[in-house]
Amino acid sequence: MMHQVEFLIEGYLLPPTIGRLSISEDLILESVWRTGNESRLNHEPTSYAIAYVGVAAPETSNYFLTARDHLEFFLLIYSLISGQPVTSMMGIGTTLNNIASLGTRRFTWPSFEKIHVQTESIDGFFCKPILDAKKLFLELLPDRRRIMESSLGLALTFYYFAVVASIKRYEEAVIDLMIAGEALLIDKDESIMGPLSRRLSTLIADKDTERAQISKKMRELYDLRRDIVHGRGRKPCLDNVRVLFDYVRRAVEHGLSLRDLSKEDLLAKLDKA
Numbered sequence: 001m002m003h004q005v006e007f008l009i010e011g012y013l014l015p016p017t018i019g020r021l022s023i024s025e026d027l028i029l030e031s032v033w034r035t036g037n038e039s040r041l042n043h044e045p046t047s048y049a050i051a052y053v054g055v056a057a058p059e060t061s062n063y064f065l066t067a068r069d070h071l072e073f074f075l076l077i078y079s080l081i082s083g084q085p086v087t088s089m090m091g092i093g094t095t096l097n098n099i100a101s102l103g104t105r106r107f108t109w110p111s112f113e114k115i116h117v118q119t120e121s122i123d124g125f126f127c128k129p130i131l132d133a134k135k136l137f138l139e140l141l142p143d144r145r146r147i148m149e150s151s152l153g154l155a156l157t158f159y160y161f162a163v164v165a166s167i168k169r170y171e172e173a174v175i176d177l178m179i180a181g182e183a184l185l186i187d188k189d190e191s192i193m194g195p196l197s198r199r200l201s202t203l204i205a206d207k208d209t210e211r212a213q214i215s216k217k218m219r220e221l222y223d224l225r226r227d228i229v230h231g232r233g234r235k236p237c238l239d240n241v242r243v244l245f246d247y248v249r250r251a252v253e254h255g256l257s258l259r260d261l262s263k264e265d266l267l268a269k270l271d272k273a
Contacts, residue, residue: 002096005067006108007051008032011086013078014049015126019117020103023074023134024141026054028103032112048112051088052103054096064093073144076156077137080252082129083245085164136256143259151263154183155252162245170236171228177248178225184255187267193222199270204250217243 014021014031021029030050053067068090075086091108106114122131140147147153162176185199186192197218205211221244227234258266 001057002099003055003057003063003067003093004096004102004107005053005055005064005093006091006106007053007068007071007088008091008109008112009049009051009075009086009088010047012047012082012084013086014047014130015124017117017119017121017124018127018130019115019120021122021130021134024138025099026102027070027074028052030103030106031115031117032109033115035111035113050091050106050109050112052106054099054102056099064090067093069148070144073141073148074133074137076160077140078130078133079160079163080156080249081133081136083163083249084129085167087164140256140259147256147259151183152252152255152259155180155248155255158183159248159252162248166241166245170238170241173241174221174225174228174236174244177244178222181248181251184251185267185270187263193219196222199267200247200251202270202273203254204247214247218247221247 009029014029019031023029028051030052032048032050034048051071053071055063055067055070057063057066068088071088075088078084079086094107096102121127147156158176158180162173162180165172165176181196181200182192185196185203197215200218201211201214205214221240224234224236224240228236255266261269
């Protein structure tokens with residue numbers, strides 16, 4: 001039996017030239033705005049979208065959770081690619097005749113209207129993040145369960161938390177980014193700062209000189225993280241937050257490209273390099 005679950009997504013997702021985008025056979029995104037706005041020009045700064053998720057599941061299973069997990073995996077990938085914080089709220093589920101009818105009717109969120117784009121286009125700079133996220137999502141989708149049940153899934157999740165936190169609290173973003181890095185590159189019962197800085201620099205550096213620079217900077221950033229969590233009143237500057245975001249994003253992306261390796265094999269590979 002086929003089901004459709006609708007979610008309201010808050011945050012910048014679809015650019016102004018895309019009103020509707022099929023991410024996969026069972027995930028469609030549609031731009032919407034709050035009822036009452038006469039044009040997109042006076043729309044409030046936060047954007048919205050409706051996600052239609054199709055699930056093939058028997059009536060006895062919780063297809064809402066299956067749909068949520070599918071969408072959230074895409075949103076994790078999108079935040080990794082774009083750096084944009086996006087959150088979702090679950091709407092309502094309904095039965096579908098077939099997957100081809102996904103998104104042909106909306107059953108919930110009556111206070112939001114569909115945006116009709118006059119000149120639909122998926123070309124250009126502003127479309128690149130969502131299209132790159134779509135490409136990576138489809139590449140990773142067959143391994144979604146394995147990824148999310150591993151340290152890679154934890155790293156992806158805390159990177160997303162850091163993106164959301166960065167809107168208001170840089171301190172929280174730094175902590176979440178370090179957790180993402182530790183989840184990916186630190187084994188249990190192991191010291192953190194030395195192995196983390198060494199392995200991360202080995203994973204993402206293109207040259208030996210860059211490797212030394214990244215390792216040194218990561219040690220500085222880990223000292224910053226330690227001062228934050230121990231309540232020493234140290235405030236992270238924007239430049240340091242940006243650098244840490246860049247390092248951890250690159251590490252997670254490299255980790256995803258090496259997802260066929262177990263964590264033990266990945267760490268052994270980095271330690272031998």
